[in-house]
Every structure is written in C-alpha cells, then in structure tokens.
Amino acid sequence: MTAGQQFPNHSPSESPDAHGIHRSPGDADYRLAVDKQARAMLALATSRHSEFAQDCRTDPGQIVNHWSDDVTIGYVHALAHTSLNSSSTATIDDQNDLLGLFSPAMQAGERNVIRVQFNEGREYTARRNFTLLHELGHYLQQTDDVLADQLFVISSANYNKRFEESACNRFASLSLLPDDYVTALMAGEPLNAIVARDIFESGRGSGKSRRMRVSRPVVVRRMADFLPSHGSIALVQDGNLNTRVHADGVIDYGGEPTPAERAGMDAYHREHSEPYATGLVINHPNAPTAAPPAASSASSTSVSKATRVSIAHSYGRSDYFFIVTAPQP
Structure with a gap:
C-alpha cells in the first residue's frame, strides 16, 4: 500500500440484485492491507496486556477491568443516552453487529473513552464482545503512532475511515477466533459446515446462559479465511440468506439461497440428520446425487461442473443453517 493509493467502496451495494442480494466487492490488496493492520493491532494489544488473548x-468482559488504566470502558443501556453520542470527535458504530463508540482524549487530563450498548441479563454477549473489541481497535489505531500512520497513507478521508473500520472488524474477529483456536477445532480437516457450526457452539453457554462468544455471522466471515478456491460459506436464517462470504472476499447479504444451498437444505430435511460433513454433490439445481465415477471423460466433465455442499443445522430463536459449498474436484 503506497501513499495516494485509493481503495474501492467496501460497503454493501445500495440496491439488491435480482435475487435480493446486497453485495460487498472483494479486493485482494485491500484485504491484505487490512489483515496486516489488524494483526499489528493484535500484537500491540498482546504486548500491552499479556492476559489479552486469554x-x-x-x-x-474482563477487558473492561484489565484495560482500565489505558481507556475508560463502560456499558450503557442506549448510546443515545450518553453525552458522547453528540461529540464531533467520537467514532460512533450503530450497525447490526455493532453498538458502541470511541471518544479520544483531545487534551491533557482527558481520558480515552469506550461505550458499549449492552443490557446485562437481557442480551446475549456476542454483540457486546465484538463491539468491545471493535472499539478497542479504534483506540489502538488512533493512539499508537505506527498504526495511526497507516491510516493516513490513503489520500481520501472517506477511504481512510473505511480502512479503519475494516481493520477494527478484522481485529475483533482475529481476537475472538484466533488462528490457533480455529485450526485446533478443524483438526487438520478441510472446512465444512459442521466445523463452522461447532466453532459457534464452542463459544456458547449452556442452558439459559446468555454467554456467547461470537455471533453466527461473525463465524461465517471468519471461516471464509479457510475456504478452498472458488468456495463459499453461508448462513441461512429462516430460509433466507443472512450472510454469504466467497473465497475471494466478496460478501453477499440477504436475498435467496443459491440452488446448491437450497438443495443441501432439502437433503437435510429429507434425512433429518447430518451425514454431510464431507459434502454431498449437487449435479444440477434441484437434486443431490452421488458423485459419478472419475474413470470416463464424460464423468470427469460432469464432476467438474458439480458443487460439493456440506450443511449443519444450528438451533436458536430462528432456524439456522451453516452451508459450505465448493466446486467438486
């Protein structure tokens, strides 16, 4: 990344396509720069607080206490009820996965402040956790000289802001689902939907506990790092697409499942079980079939056009499916 380089808009497209899908474009150079910044943030956080990873x-939630000498962190019932919400210097995040703000110290004697909207006992902790780490990412980038310098190699303030936000999201994702944690749960196997579902469940409290490390969409976005070329991982909620991430970084929001994803769900409902960790093969839009033998050239052609689908059901207030698709070799 060089001075004056500009990056494309990485917000979802303003209007949906024919299937009702909003799309965020992928950009390999942008993603690489964001990942580099986020990993530098992670290294800095760990060097400042040895207990950070744990x-x-x-x-x-322990970060609130352990970082109290660095930044004042507090929970509020509603962001609108804090006076910092109207501060011209505050960074306010009020999206679905984020409800928080960071207000930097502007003069001697002031404190850096993070506020996270969270109602103890009434909400699951997944959004709180991601928001807390995201806002901590703003604190790190705006108060560390090396990290701050990376924000200003981009000529446009608009792109600068997108880069900072993307790095905060990536930092939160890597902090909550670090590489060694994910790869240990994958146990050397290729990514499949059951692994993705189990990674979500591993951070979920038992019984009536509202403790939840990360949300399902966060798991989907993180596990896209482990997709094979041309693969995708999707979260379907109540029959509609919630989030789909492709191996090239393109993200789809909303709309309808693909024919392969729909066929996978149909197969699940017929079997009412999960025999598809390694994937079933979809040879045409509506019917799953066994993979044909690879002996003949005709079979090879058929396989090359097929899609391998793995699917896992996830219980919750809605009906969720994790679905991983990839071209059949």
Missing part, C-alpha cells in the same frame, strides 16, 4: 477466549 480474556478474548474465556470472557472478553
């Missing part, structure tokens, strides 16, 4: 894995 807090993220066991109880991210």
